[in-house]
Amino acid sequence: MKVLVEKNYDEMSKKASEFIAKEVKNNPNTILGLATGSTPIGTYKELIRMHKEENLDFSNIKTFNLDEYVGLDGNHPNSYRYFMDEELFNHINIKKENTNVPDGKTEDLLGFCKDYDNRINEAGGVDLQILGIGSNGHIAFNEPAEELPSNTSIAKLTEETINANARFFDSIDEVPKVAISMGIGSILKAKKIILLANGKGKAEAIKKLLSSDKVSTRLPASFLHLHPDVTIIVDEDAYSLMK
Ligand code: PGA
Numbered sequence: 001m002k003v004l005v006e007k008n009y010d011e012m013s014k015k016a017s018e019f020i021a022k023e024v025k026n027n028p029n030t031i032l033g034l035a036t037g038s039t040p041i042g043t044y045k046e047l048i049r050m051h052k053e054e055n056l057d058f059s060n061i062k063t064f065n066l067d068e069y070v071g072l073d074g075n076h077p078n079s080y081r082y083f084m085d086e087e088l089f090n091h092i093n094i095k096k097e098n099t100n101v102p103d104g105k106t107e108d109l110l111g112f113c114k115d116y117d118n119r120i121n122e123a124g125g126v127d128l129q130i131l132g133i134g135s136n137g138h139i140a141f142n143e144p145a146e147e148l149p150s151n152t153s154i155a156k157l158t159e160e161t162i163n164a165n166a167r168f169f170d171s172i173d174e175v176p177k178v179a180i181s182m183g184i185g186s187i188l189k190a191k192k193i194i195l196l197a198n199g200k201g202k203a204e205a206i207k208k209l210l211s212s213d214k215v216s217t218r219l220p221a222s223f224l225h226l227h228p229d230v231t232i233i234v235d236e237d238a239y240s241l242m243k
Contacts, residue, residue, distance in 0.1 A: 001210075001224065001225060001230045001231075002230070002231045002232070003210060003231075003232045003234070003239075004231060004232070004233045004234070005234055005235070005236060005239045006233065006234070006235050006236070007235065007236055008198075008236065008237075009042055009199070009235055010042060011235065012042070012196060012198050012233055012235045013040075013041075013042030013043045013045070013046050013196075014046055015233050016040070016043040016046075016130070016194060016196050016233050017043045017044075017046035017047050017050065019128075019194055019231070020032065020043070020047060020128065020130070020194075021047065021050055021056055023127060023128045023192070024056060024057070024058065024061060025056070027127065028057060028059075028060045028061070029060045029061070029062075030061055030062075030127045030128065031061075031062045031063070031064065031120075031124060031125065031126050031127045031128075032061060032062070032063045032064075032126070032127070032128055032129075032130070033063070033064050033065075033066065033126035033128065033129030033130060033182075033187070033190050034063050034064070034065045034066070034084065034088075034130055035065070035066050035130050035131055035132050035140075036065065036066075036067070036080045036083045036087075037132045039132040039133075039196050039198060040087075040130060040132060040196060041087055043130070043196065044087045044088040045087075047088065047092065048088065048091040048092060051091070051092040051093065052091075056092075057093065058092045058093050058094040059093050059094070059095065060098075061094055061098065062098045062099075062100070062123055063084075063094070063098065063099045064100045064116075064119075064120050064123075064182075065080055065081075065084060065099075065100065065101040065102065066131075066139075066140040066141075066181065066182045066187070067080060067102060067140045067141050067155070067179050067180060067181040067182065068081065068101055068102035068103065068104040068179060068180050069104050069176035069178075069179050070104050070109065070154065070176055070178040070179055070180060071104055071105070071176050071178070072176060073105045074101070074103075074104075078168055078169055078174075079101075079104060080101055080102075080104075081101040081104075100116075100119065102152070102180040102181075104176075104179075104180065106180075109154055109180065110154070112180065113151065113152040113153050113154065113180060114151070114152070116152045116180070116182070117151050117152045117182075117186050120186065120189075121189075125189055125190070125191065126190035126191070127190070127191050127192065128190065128191070128192045128193075128194070129187060129190035129192070129193045129194070130194055130196065131187070131193060131194070131196070131224075132196055132197065133195055133196075133197050133202060133205050133206070133209070133221050134160075134161060134164065134205065135160070135201050135202060135204065135205055136158065136160050136205065137205045137208060137218070137219040137220055137221050137222070138158075138161065138220050138221070139184070139187060139195070139220050139221050139223075139224075140155075140181040140182050140187065141155035141157060141161070141179040141181035142181060142183065142184055142187075142220040143155065143156070143157065143158045143161060143220065144158070144217065144218045144219065144220060145217055145218075146217060147217060148183070148184050148217045148220055148223075149181075149183035149184065149185075150183045150185030150186070151183045151185055151186055152180065152181065152182045152186050153180075153181065153183055154178060154179075154181075155178065155180070155181040156177065156178055157175070157176070157177055157178065157179060162175045162177065184220060184223045187223075188223065188224075188226060190227075191229065192229045192230075192231075193224060193227055193229065193230045194230075194231045194232075194233055195221065195224065195230065195231075195232050195233070196233050196234070197232070197233075197234045197235075197238040198234065198235040198237060198238050199235070199237050199238060200237045200238070200240060202234075202237075202238040203237065203238055203239070203240050203241040204241060205221065206232070206234055206238050206239060206241070206242070207241040207242055208222075209221050209222060209224070209232070210232070210242060211242070213225050
């Protein structure tokens with residue numbers, strides 16, 4: 001596991017976007033695994049800038065997102081499909097049909113989950129996965145628990161995550177309690193992974209992740225220790241408990 005400590009959020013975002021841009025330039029057919037949340041917004045902004053100012057080309061890029069709230073359709077402003085369209089896809093030359101976000105309104109949740117992993121595999125697998133981390137150590141909606149799913153499945157959000165995500169909704173009651181989420185095994189199949197974290201709120205999770213190589217379902221991000229090519233990009237605040 002490689003760790004890059006950047007001065008602040010902007011520098012973290014810049015480093016992450018350079019990482020992604022390098023992949024995209026090396027292989028114009030790259031399959032990107034994408035994350036939502038506040039962490040990657042700066043990275044996506046920088047990718048948009050590179051597209052507009054430096055002609056970074058996404059015309060043959062495919063993407064698969066980690067997760068989506070069950071019950072929200074893609075037009076709902078809090079859905080992850082809407083987020084991706086607004087924060088990235090609408091501003092670059094990616095083909096919409098090449099972008100995949102789980103369907104929160106599917107009538108066959110279990111079938112959808114199974115099919116999502118198949119679709120990723122059939123596309124050739126994710127080349128570069130971008131991850132955030134929850135303050136409780138979750139990745140995607142894989143919350144600390146006694147057991148973790150390997151494949152894409154239906155995830156129940158913990159109280160902590162519902163509280164953390166309430167800031168995006170008018171009231172906490174509107175936060176969906178269930179999501180479709182790629183599993184730990186699905187995530188670990190990516191050829192390369194970068195995990196981003198900024199701010200003091202992530203310092204405890206980053207400390208737990210980096211101060212031991214043990215794997216625990218109580219810290220879902222710790223499964224990244226099993227992967228041969230992971231780069232953690234953090235700002236100084238997120239790294240502050242390591243000093
Ligand atoms: P955040 O969420 O980027 O909004 O902090 C990250 C996560 O929960 O994985």
